[in-house]
Amino acid sequence: MNFRIISALVMRHLFLYSRTPMRMVELVFWPLVDLVVWGNVTVFIQKNSDAKFGGFILFFLGAMILWDILFRAQQGVAISFLEDVWTRNLLNIFVAPVRTAEYLSSTFVVGFLRILITCVVMSLVSWIGYSFNIFQLQWWLVPFFLNLMVFGWALGMISTALILRWGQAAESLAWAVPFFIQPVVCVFYRVEDMPAWSQPIAWLFPATPIFEGMREVMKTGSMSWNHLWLAAGLNVIYLSLAGWLFVWVLNLTRKRGLLTKFATQ
Amino acid sequence: MSAPDTREVILEARELTREFDGVKALDRFSFKLHRGEVLGLLGANGAGKTTAMNCLLGLTLPTSGELTAFGLPLQANRIKILQRSNFSSAYTALPGNLLVWQNLLVFARIYGVPNPKKKIAELLELLEIPHLQKRVTGQLSAGESTRVNLCKAFLNDPELLMLDEPTASLDPDIADKVRKVVRKVQRERSIAILYTSHNMRDIEEVCDRVIFLHKGKIVREGTPSDIVAQSSSDNLEDVFIKIARDGEILDEPKKDSAV
Numbered sequence: 001m002n003f004r005i006i007s008a009l010v011m012r013h014l015f016l017y018s019r020t021p022m023r024m025v026e027l028v029f030w031p032l033v034d035l036v037v038w039g040n041v042t043v044f045i046q047k048n049s050d051a052k053f054g055g056f057i058l059f060f061l062g063a064m065i066l067w068d069i070l071f072r073a074q075q076g077v078a079i080s081f082l083e084d085v086w087t088r089n090l091l092n093i094f095v096a097p098v099r100t101a102e103y104l105s106s107t108f109v110v111g112f113l114r115i116l117i118t119c120v121v122m123s124l125v126s127w128i129g130y131s132f133n134i135f136q137l138q139w140w141l142v143p144f145f146l147n148l149m150v151f152g153w154a155l156g157m158i159s160t161a162l163i164l165r166w167g168q169a170a171e172s173l174a175w176a177v178p179f180f181i182q183p184v185v186c187v188f189y190r191v192e193d194m195p196a197w198s199q200p201i202a203w204l205f206p207a208t209p210i211f212e213g214m215r216e217v218m219k220t221g222s223m224s225w226n227h228l229w230l231a232a233g234l235n236v237i238y239l240s241l242a243g244w245l246f247v248w249v250l251n252l253t254r255k256r257g258l259l260t261k262f263a264t265q
Numbered sequence: 266m267s268a269p270d271t272r273e274v275i276l277e278a279r280e281l282t283r284e285f286d287g288v289k290a291l292d293r294f295s296f297k298l299h300r301g302e303v304l305g306l307l308g309a310n311g312a313g314k315t316t317a318m319n320c321l322l323g324l325t326l327p328t329s330g331e332l333t334a335f336g337l338p339l340q341a342n343r344i345k346i347l348q349r350s351n352f353s354s355a356y357t358a359l360p361g362n363l364l365v366w367q368n369l370l371v372f373a374r375i376y377g378v379p380n381p382k383k384k385i386a387e388l389l390e391l392l393e394i395p396h397l398q399k400r401v402t403g404q405l406s407a408g409e410s411t412r413v414n415l416c417k418a419f420l421n422d423p424e425l426l427m428l429d430e431p432t433a434s435l436d437p438d439i440a441d442k443v444r445k446v447v448r449k450v451q452r453e454r455s456i457a458i459l460y461t462s463h464n465m466r467d468i469e470e471v472c473d474r475v476i477f478l479h480k481g482k483i484v485r486e487g488t489p490s491d492i493v494a495q496s497s498s499d500n501l502e503d504v505f506i507k508i509a510r511d512g513e514i515l516d517e518p519k520k521d522s523a524v
Contacts, residue, residue, distance in 0.1 A: 008374035012360065015367045087360040092417070095322045096375050097347040257285060257316070257325040 001105070005098055009106030010113075013080060027114055028121045031068050035122055038064050039130045059215065060188065061126050065119065066148055066214060067187045070207060071178050072118050073152020076111020077104070078159040078174035085168065091260065100247055107160075108153050115149060140223045144210050147231045150239060151206045152178075157242035161249040167262055186211050206234035272299040274336070275425050275457035276321065281330035283316050283481075290316040291327070292481040300424070301455035303448075305462065305472035305489075309509035313481040314461045318429055321459065322352060334425060346425075348376070353418035354429035355411065361403020365389075365413055368402055369420065376421035388416040392446055408439035415443065419450060426451075426458045432467050444470050465501040475501075479508050 017023050042060045084090040093103065159177040163170045184198060185207035191199050202208045213227030253259040276298040283291040291313045298304045306314045319325040321332065323343050332339040334346040359368040366385060373381035389395040392412040397405065405413060411431060418426060431447065432440040448471055451458055462468055468475060469489045477485035477492070485492050485508065489501055498504045 004377060005375050008371050011374065012363070012367075012371045015363050015371070016360070019364070019367075020362060083360070087362065088356075088358040089360050091324070091354070091357040092352075092359065092372070094324060095347060095350075095352045096372065097344045098375060099344060251326075254324065255326045257283070257319065259324050260315070260319050 001099070001101055005102045006106045006109065009093075009098070009103065010109045013083070013106075013110045013113075016083065024117070027072075027117050031118050031122050032125060034064055034068070035061070035125055036129070039126065043130065059218065061130065062214060062218060063187050063211060065122050065126070066145070066211065067182070068118055068122065069115050069145060069148045070152045070155070072114045073108075073111040073149045074155040074159065074178050075152075075174070076109075076114045077107040077153055077156025078163070078177075080107040080110045081160045081163070082171060082174055085163075085262070090262075094259065100250060104157065104243070104246065107156065111153060111156065112149065140217045141214060143228055144214050144217070144231070147206060147228070147235055148210050150235045151210070151231075154235065154238040154242040155181075157239075157246045161242070161246045164246075164253055164262065165249045167258075181205055181207065184208075190215065203230075204234075206231045206238060209234070270299075272302075274298070275300050275334065276459065277331075277333045278317075278321070279331040279333075281317070281320060281332065282328050283313075283320060283325065284328045289481045291320065293330070294478075294481065294483060295330075296476055296483070296486075298425075298457050298459055300457050301451075302474065303451060303458040303460055303472045305460050305468045305475040306478065307461070307468060307475055307505060308478035309505075312478040312509075314478055315429070316481070317478070318427060318459070318461060322427060323347075348421070349423060350425040350427070351376075351418040351421055351423040352427045352429070353411075353414045353431055355431065355433035356429065357414075358410065359402050359413065359417060361401070363402055364398075365400055365402055365405075366398045368413070369416055372417050373420050378420055381420075384420065385416070388419050391419075391450070392416055393442065407434045408436065411435060411439070411443060412446075415446065422454060424456060426456050428458060428460045430462050430464075431460075432462060432464055440464065440467070447471060465505060469501055477504070477508050484508055 038060055084093055155177055159173050162173050162177075184194075184202045185205045186194065186202055187207070191202050191208060191212060194202060209227040209230040213224040213231065216222075216224035216227060250259075253262065274297050277296070279295050281291055281294040282289060294313070294317060296304070306317060308314050316325065320327050321334075321339075323339055326340070334342075335349060337346060339346060359372075363371075369385045369388075370381055373385060378384050385398075386395065389398055392415060394409060394412050394416075397409055397413065400409075402410070402413065415431065418428070428447065432443050435443065444467060447458070450456065458471075460467070460472055472489060474487065475485070475489050475492055476483055485495075485504070487495070492504055493499070493501055496504050496507070498507060
């Protein structure tokens with residue numbers, strides 16, 4: 001693994017963001033729309049219901065910010081790859097001395113930077129607009145943040161592998177994949193609130209123990225170690241499988257001669 | 266008895282075959298490219314040039330056969346080989362939304378070029394495009410874009426360079442400049458170049474040796490002038506057309522020389 005190469009690939013994206021401010025808007029606009037809509041809804045519910053709904057803002061806005069971490073991490077990987085496809089630069093990268101691990105690592109870093117920007121903006125707006133301070137969520141949430149980001153990377157690799165396999169016709173997967181799992185990973189509700197038959201499915205995804213653990217931390221102020229270890233264990237499996245899938249699809253496209261067609265279409 | 270060829274082999278393909286759905290795009294394709302040599306790969310559309318180039322770049326895996334570069338098997342040593350090679354094609358582009366210097370700096374860092382800013386300035390000067398440094402890559406003309414791509418291809422002082430139709434869509438003046446620069450740099454640095462083109466002027470001016478492909482097979486090999494001399498054609502373009510229409514026709518010796 002060569003860090004010079006990873007930094008060069010990251011630098012390319014930094015140049016891109018610095019040159020086109022509209023990309024920054026994209027990073028901030030949709031999260032803000034979500035934040036304002038959900039923020040207003042939770043304020044409305046809170047004003048028109050009894051005290052037991054008092055923690056709604058905390059739960060909803062917290063869940064939304066955490067969901068955005070997952071989504072941005074996944075996007076960092078998938079959109080970085082698509083940028084190379086859209087600009088017909090993919091061949092230049094694949095014929096340069098860049099290892100697959102270096103290429104993927106650079107997309108992870110881009111994903112992390114996207115999260116950082118989105119989180120700072122959302123935290124500021126939720127603090128100013130709804131008096132919701134993200135830091136009241138306790139520092140115990142940091143390991144959950146990190147796990148969510150890793151799961152986002154795994155989803156990003158899966159999305160990218162599918163796009164590589166099925167071509168540009170499958171581009172929409174770059175946005176759709178996280179939403180395929182959203183209903184079952186209990187972002188905004190507890191596992192026990194789901195139908196009984198779907199509960200075992202929910203526990204197959206690292207995001208479920210993360211969101212359950214987050215609610216536990218917010219409720220009790222103490223760490224939910226069981227949830228954290230389960231999320232970390234599942235993440236190791238997901239990250240390994242996603243990495244294997246990406247490399248397998250890449251080799252398959254090389255074997256079938258699809259890589260050049262895909263990269264120059 | 267001729268003396269043994271002692272030139273260093275930079276790139277070698279042995280019995281390279283590539284099939285797509287049972288159709289052979291390359292059929293037991295073998296060749297050697299030596300240090301300091303420019304080898305032209307010619308053939309009509311579908312003759313197998315692009316498949317050959319893709320196999321040589323490691324973008325497509327051959328169905329069978331062996332590929333070595335710098336004496337190393339390609340697949341097992343891909344990164345080492347790519348570090349000493351480079352590639353430019355009329356069909357790929359550098360990211361259009363970045364400035365020219367930004368694109369070149371990114372690739373200079375990928376290849377680990379020492380003092381990249383100086384190197385970029387030298388190459389822009391060499392290709393007579395220093396004024397493009399701060400231009401948006403996507404807004405360049407075809408000729409400007411080709412020269413920027415060549416800058417990228419020369420960044421790491423490659424020992425092996427693969428150029429895929431570098432003069433496609435260029436006007437004769439720019440094409441001439443590109444050919445001259447390629448030849449100049451190639452001679453100065455003794456680069457081995459694999460060159461594909463549909464422009465016979467390119468081939469005659471740039472290539473030391475030429476391989477004609479037809480239906481994935483080599484049907485002619487030699488210097489451009491030898492190939493013309495051995496055929497019943499007056500120039501390389503006629504040879505190209507005859508091979509494109511019927512690859513086997515050129516297996517017949519030239520009438521004059523047969524007597």
